[in-house]
Amino acid sequence: MIYIIMGVSGCGKYVYFLFLGWPLYEGDNFHPEENIEKMARGERLTDQDRLPWLLKLHEVIQRERSSGCNALVVCSALKRLYRQILLYGSKALSSSSCQDQEILPPTLTDVFFLFLHGDYNLIHQRMVARRGHYMKADLLCSQFDALEPPLDEDNVLSLDTRKTFTDMAMEVEKHINSLKSSPMMP
DSSP states (O other), X not given: OEEEEEOSTTSOTTTTXXXXXXXXXEGGGGSOHHHHHHHHTTOOOOHHHHHHHHHHHHHHHHHHHHHTOOEEEEOOOOSHHHHHHHHHTTHHHHHHHOTTSOOOOSOOTXXXXXXXXXXXXXXXXXXXXXXXXSSOGGXXXXXXXXXXXXXXXXXXXXXXXTSOHHHHHHHHHHHHHHHHTOTTOO
16 A cells, blocks of 8 residues: 655655654655755746656656555645646646546555645744755745645545644554455455
8 A cells, every 4th residue: 555645845744654664755855956956946846847756756656556565655746637647647647638538547546645734824834943954934835825635536534734643643544444444455
């Protein structure tokens, strides 16, 4: 099973799920250098900037799925298209642009999104307090502007960042246990 931990910058994607003990792929480590430099200058990334990054993360997800191992992938995945690229790679691009292309299923049975969401002010305070990250707190507003919450998608567990670590961990463990008993899991 793969969990893609998603949400705006500063919501705590990296911190919360290490308790699972699964391999963790920090999406920030897959950004091209140009993206990192752009964010460090306080410039927003475009969809075109993000595409190579999302395709690299898709490759990681596919590799882990093929190996049959559990893994965590940390990625903002702000837009529905980005989440589709993570799941289906470049097929998601052709599917979204052409009416005659293959229609992709909305979800994969072994990949789930953990959507960390919260109040702008709380997350902004966290970003201002953190040190050593190239993503500037000034860019948080642009992330909230771009966010297309995955509330209507089937493969999402929504987690409120105001909850305690223990509460969120219990929700994730409950989700894992429900999936283990589900006939849909491979």
